[in-house]
Amino acid sequence: MVLPLDSIRVIALVAIFASTLFKTFQGIIRHRRAQAFAEAHGCEPAPKRRQKWYYFGADTLVESYRHKKQFHYLELLQQNFTEYGLTYTSSVLGTSKLTTIDPANVEAILKTQWSDFLARPARKIPLDGLVGPGILTADGNLWSTHRKLMQPSFKRKSLEDFGLYDEHFERLLQHFPTPGQVIDLQNLFFGFTLDTSTQHLFGCSSGTLAPSSVVSPEPALAGAFDRSQRAAVEKFALGWADRFRPQLQYWRDTSRVHRFADRYVKLALQRKRDNNDASLEKQESKGTSEGSASASLPRARLNFLDELCERTQNHDDIRKGALHMLVAGRDSTASLLSNLWFMLARDKRVWHKLKEEVDALQGAQPGSENLRDMTYLRFCINESLRCHPAIPWSLRAAGQDTTLPSGGGSDQKSPIFVKAGTTVLIPLYCLHRRVEFWGADADRFYPERWEDAKPGWSYIPFLAGPRMCLGYQFAINTASYVTVRMIQELESISPAAEGPWKEELGLSMASADGVHVRLAYRKDKASAVPHM
Numbered sequence: 122m123v124l125p126l127d128s129i130r131v132i133a134l135v136a137i138f139a140s141t142l143f144k145t146f147q148g149i150i151r152h153r154r155a156q157a158f159a160e161a162h163g164c165e166p167a168p169k170r171r172q173k174w175y176y177f178g179a180d181t182l183v184e185s186y187r188h189k190k191q192f193h194y195l196e197l198l199q200q201n202f203t204e205y206g207l208t209y210t211s212s213v214l215g216t217s218k219l220t221t222i223d224p225a226n227v228e229a230i231l232k233t234q235w236s237d238f239l240a241r242p243a244r245k246i247p248l249d250g251l252v253g254p255g256i257l258t259a260d261g262n263l264w265s266t267h268r269k270l271m272q273p274s275f276k277r278k279s280l281e282d283f284g285l286y287d288e289h290f291e292r293l294l295q296h297f298p299t300p301g302q303v304i305d306l307q308n309l310f311f312g313f314t315l316d317t318s319t320q321h322l323f324g325c326s327s328g329t330l331a332p333s334s335v336v337s338p339e340p341a342l343a344g345a346f347d348r349s350q351r352a353a354v355e356k357f358a359l360g361w362a363d364r365f366r367p368q369l370q371y372w373r374d375t376s377r378v379h380r381f382a383d384r385y386v387k388l389a390l391q392r393k394r395d396n397n398d399a400s401l402e403k404q405e406s407k408g409t410s411e412g413s414a415s416a417s418l419p420r421a422r423l424n425f426l427d428e429l430c431e432r433t434q435n436h437d438d439i440r441k442g443a444l445h446m447l448v449a450g451r452d453s454t455a456s457l458l459s460n461l462w463f464m465l466a467r468d469k470r471v472w473h474k475l476k477e478e479v480d481a482l483q484g485a486q487p488g489s490e491n492l493r494d495m496t497y498l499r500f501c502i503n504e505s506l507r508c509h510p511a512i513p514w515s516l517r518a519a520g521q522d523t524t525l526p527s528g529g530g531s532d533q534k535s536p537i538f539v540k541a542g543t544t545v546l547i548p549l550y551c552l553h554r555r556v557e558f559w560g561a562d563a564d565r566f567y568p569e570r571w572e573d574a575k576p577g578w579s580y581i582p583f584l585a586g587p588r589m590c591l592g593y594q595f596a597i598n599t600a601s602y603v604t605v606r607m608i609q610e611l612e613s614i615s616p617a618a619e620g621p622w623k624e625e626l627g628l629s630m631a632s633a634d635g636v637h638v639r640l641a642y643r644k645d646k647a648s649a650v651p652h653m
C-alpha cells in the first residue's frame with residue numbers, strides 16, 4: 122500500500138512534534154533533578170565569563186582563535202583568572218565549560234573524585250585514528266587494564282640504561298654547526314626524541330638524525346608520524362566538523378605508522394616464542410624445572426615490546442601500548458628540552474652555575490647516581506616545567522552530574538554543581554604562575570626558588586592522582602642526560618635573536634620561534650669540528 126504524500130507529511134510533522142515535546146520534557150526533568158542535586162550539596166553558581174551570546178559562545182571562539190594565532194592564548198586565560206577568580210564557567214557552541222586553577226578543585230578532579238571526570242571525550246577524535254583506544258584515550262576498565270599492563274615497564278631500574286642514548290646523542294652532536302653559525306636546537310631535540318623513543322619502544326630507531334650515508338630502515342616514518350600528530354591537533358580544534366575534511370593523507374600516514382608498529386610487534390612476538398622454545402629445550406635437557414622464559418632473554422637491550430610480550434601475547438594490546446607511549450612521550454620530552462634550553466641560552470647566571478655543577482664530573486659520562494646528585498640541574502628542570510609546562514593543561518569531561526568543593530557564591534568558597542558533559546579545563550601554565558604560591562616574581566625563570574619550595578597541588582607538570590604520567594622519570598632522565606652531555610661539549614651559548622618565549626600549542630607546548638642559538642665549543646671537544 123502506498124500512502125498519499127499529504128499523509129506522509131502529516132506523519133512526519135507529528136513525529137517531529139512528538140520527539141521535540143519528549144526532548145523538552147526530558148530536559149525539564151533533568152534540569153529539576155540537577156537543581157535538587159545542587160541544592161542538596163549546598164552548591165552556588167561560579168562566576169560566568171562575559172560572552173555576547175552566552176549559550177553559543179562564538180565570540181569566545183573568535184577571541185581564543187585570535188590569541189592562539191598571536192601565541193598569547195595562555196595569557197588570555199591568565200587575564201580571565203584575574204577578572205573572574207580561580208574558577209569560572211563559559212559556554213562554547215552549546216557545551217558548558219568550567220575552567221579552574223583552584224587547588225581544592227584540581228585535587229578533586231584528579232584525585233578524590235577522579236572517576237567522575239573522563240579523559241576520552243576530548244581525546245577520541247584527535248587520537249583514535251592514530252593510536253586507537255588505550256591508556257591515553259580510554260576510561261574505566263579499559264584504561265585500568267592498559268595502565269596495569271604498562272606500569273611494570275616504568276620501574277626505576279629499567280629506566281637507567283643510558284646506553285640507549287649514546288649512539289643517538291653522538292648523532293645529535295654531528296648536527297652542531299661551526300662556531301658562530303645559527304642552529305635551531307628545538308629541531309634537533311624533536312629528531313632526537315623520535316629516534317630514542319622508537320629505539321626504546323620498538324627496538325628500531327626512526328633514524329631522523331642519522332647521517333645521509335646511513336640507510337634508514339624506516340625512511341618515511343618520521344614524516345608520517347609528524348604529520349599524523351599535526352593532524353591530531355587540527356582534529357582536536359575542529360571536533361566533529363573534522364569528518365568533513367579530506368582524510369586521504371591522514372589515512373596514508375596513520376597506515377604507515379601502523380605498518381611500522383605491526384612489523385616490530387610481530388618480530389617481538391616471534392622472539393618471545395623462540396625464547397620459550399629455547400628455554401623449554403634447555404630445561405628438558407637439564408631435566409630441571411628451574412628458570413623461566415624471561416630469564417633466557419638478553420636483559421641488557423630488552424626493548425619495550427619485548428617487555429610487554431612477557432605480560433601479554435595479544436598483538437593489538439602490544440601495538441597500542443607502544444604507540445600510546447610514543448605519542449605520550451616523544452613531543453613532551455622534546456618540548457621540555459627546548460623550553461629549558463631556550464632559557465639556558467638567555468640566562469648567563471644560570472648557565473654558569475649549571476656548567477659548574479656539570480664540570481664536577483670532569484668530563485665523565487653521567488650515570489644515574491650522578492644525575493640524582495645534581496641538585497641545580499633538577500632545579501632548572503623543575504623551573505622550566507613550572508614556567509613552560511611541556512603539557513600546558515589537562516582536559517576532562519564530567520561523566521555524570523557531580524560537584525566540586527570550591528568556586529561558588531560571592532566569596533567563591535561554596536561548592537559548585539558540574540553538569541554531566543561539562544568540559545573541565547585545568548591550565549597548568551596558569552596554576553604554576555599563581556603569585557599566592559610562587560611570589561610576586563612567579564613569571565620569572567629562577568631555579569633557586571626550588572631550594573625551599575614545597576609546591577603540593579600548585580605544581581603538577583606530570584599531573585597527580587591515578588592518571589599521573591607514567592613516563593615522568595624516563596622524561597627527567599632523558600632531559601638530564603642530554604643537558605649534561607651537551608654542556609660537557611659547550612663553552613657558552615647565546616640566543617640568535619632576542620625576544621620573549623612564545624607558546625606553540627600542539628600535542629605539547631614548545632617555543633613558537635624554536636630555539637635558535639649560536640654555540641661556542643670547549644677547546645678539547647671533537648664537536649668543535651662538526652661532521653655534517
Ligand code: HEM
Pocket residue numbers: 240256257268445446447449450451453454457510511512514515516582583584587588589590591592593595596597
Ligand atoms: C617532559 C615530559 C612529559 C611531560 C611533561 C608529561 C606530562 C604528562 C601529563 C600532564 C599527563 C596527564 C595528561 C592528562 O591526563 O591530562 C601525562 C600522561 C601520560 N604520560 Fe606523560 N609526560 C611526559 C613524558 C612522558 C613519557 C616520556 C612517557 C612514556 C614514555 C609518558 C607517558 C604518559 C602516559 C602513558 C600517560 C597517560 C597516563 C594515564 O592516563 O594513565 N609521558 N603525561
